[in-house]
Amino acid sequence: MSASAEALRQYHHAMPFRSRLVGLLFPTLLFAACAPATWLPYRPEQSPTVTLPVALAGISDARAEFAALLATELRASGDDDPARWLHGLSPNQLPGAVPAGLPSTFAARAASTVVLVVGGLFGDCLGALAVPFGDGRVRPRELDLGEGYRQYDDLGLHSIRLVRLPGRASSETNGRLLAAAIGTEARRPEVQRIVLVAYSKGVTDALHALALLQREGGVPPKLAALVSVAGAVMGSPLADLYQPAYDAVSPSVAPFDCTPSQGGDVASLTRRERIAWLAANPPPHGPSYYSIVAHAPLDEIAPALRVTARQLATIDPRNDGQLIAADTVLPGSTLLAVARADHWDVAIPRDRDPNPLMRASTSGRGYPREALFRATIKWVVGAPP
Numbered sequence: 545m546s547a548s549a550e551a552l553r554q555y556h557h558a559m560p561f562r563s564r565l566v567g568l569l570f571p572t573l574l575f576a577a578c579a580p581a582t583w584l585p586y587r588p589e590q591s592p593t594v595t596l597p598v599a600l601a602g603i604s605d606a607r608a609e610f611a612a613l614l615a616t617e618l619r620a621s622g623d624d625d626p627a628r629w630l631h632g633l634s635p636n637q638l639p640g641a642v643p644a645g646l647p648s649t650f651a652a653r654a655a656s657t658v659v660l661v662v663g664g665l666f667g668d669c670l671g672a673l674a675v676p677f678g679d680g681r682v683r684p685r686e687l688d689l690g691e692g693y694r695q696y697d698d699l700g701l702h703s704i705r706l707v708r709l710p711g712r713a714s715s716e717t718n719g720r721l722l723a724a725a726i727g728t729e730a731r732r733p734e735v736q737r738i739v740l741v742a743y744s745k746g747v748t749d750a751l752h753a754l755a756l757l758q759r760e761g762g763v764p765p766k767l768a769a770l771v772s773v774a775g776a777v778m779g780s781p782l783a784d785l786y787q788p789a790y791d792a793v794s795p796s797v798a799p800f801d802c803t804p805s806q807g808g809d810v811a812s813l814t815r816r817e818r819i820a821w822l823a824a825n826p827p828p829h830g831p832s833y834y835s836i837v838a839h840a841p842l843d844e845i846a847p848a849l850r851v852t853a854r855q856l857a858t859i860d861p862r863n864d865g866q867l868i869a870a871d872t873v874l875p876g877s878t879l880l881a882v883a884r885a886d887h888w889d890v891a892i893p894r895d896r897d898p899n900p901l902m903r904a905s906t907s908g909r910g911y912p913r914e915a916l917f918r919a920t921i922k923w924v925v926g927a928p929p
Contacts, residue, residue: 591823604878608640615639617915631882650926654700656736657925658729661706664744668711669802673894675706676743677917680893714808719752730764737768739924743891747775748812758828769924771834774890778871779818782852783810833877838864838890845886846907885911
């Protein structure tokens with residue numbers, strides 16, 4: 545295995561684009577090739593879970609009002625049909641109304657608000673192409689943290705930056721690093737509010753960070769909100785199924801510019817770990833919680849995600865190719881949107897790669913993720929405490 549891994553690393557180095565494409569598809573190709581006959585392991589000792597309608601599950605439903613805010617952002621970019629991008633709206637259906645006072649409250653709070661974005665699995669492997677809600681422009685790695693968000697300068701926020709975390713580390717490891725970053729921001733006197741926008745595995749990292757802060761003196765009052773975007777709140781059956789194969793190969797393979805594997809990354813995404821951990825560590829009181837979930841018809845999912853989308857569809861067709869939509873809702877949260885998008889489209893600018901072959905590996909729909917991000921930040925910052 546070590547000789548093969550070394551040959552693969554040399555191949556990556558010699559063929560930069562092909563390296564990026566192979567690395568992009570590596571998890572999916574590995575999972576598809578190594579698929580065992582069984583699907584989700586039966587674990588009688590696992591904490592019980594339930595599936596309920598949103599209204600009966602302690603989740604606040606703000607989709608209609610949020611759709612109105614998103615429609616405003618879309619119109620600013622020349623798009624007048626939010627039904628293309630959100631489930632639950634019919635074509636030409638008028639969304640609800642933006643809550644009164646939200647725009648003025650946002651304007652009053654923006655300058656003292658810091659937005660910290662938390663990326664997902666392999667989040668440090670693709671540079672700007674893995675920066676959630678970033679502009680997708682290729683630049684030196686150290687500039688990705690903030691420069692990728694300059695298109696939002698007009699919002700008037702104190703700052704927006706990506707928290708740099710290892711892309712192949714456990715949520716426990718990343719949670720410690722993220723807790724430290726939150727603490728640093730909370731000690732700055734000019735900062736009054738901190739908003740976490742976490743994507744995919746970044747949500748589990750964020751939950752670990754909040755649990756650690758709670759144990760070590762309490763979550764800082766300045767931490768106003770955690771937003772889950774296609775977050776692995778309850779994990780993914782794919783992780784349970786493929787973790788053994790992934791763990792056997794991952795230490796020997798370093799696709800793209802990934803940092804070395806620290807182990808525990810995919811294990812952190814298993815339903816086995818997530819359900820048990822969440823049962824023992826409910827989100828602490830204090831911050832507000834918001835959820836944006838995603839799923840799409842198979843023909844609107846990136847070709848590279850369709851194998852896993854079909855597998856997840858045997859459990860629930862409402863999936864984004866990596867996660868089942870119902871498993872991405874934070875407990876006690878406000879549901880802002882059900883995006884008509886796959887797992888990449890909803891947050892990651894991979895459709896902006898300069899190479900057409902890389903762009904062809906995505907869905908090609910050009911999801912308006914900047915409008916989604918703008919609406920999210922305005923809602924979360926402008927919402928009543």
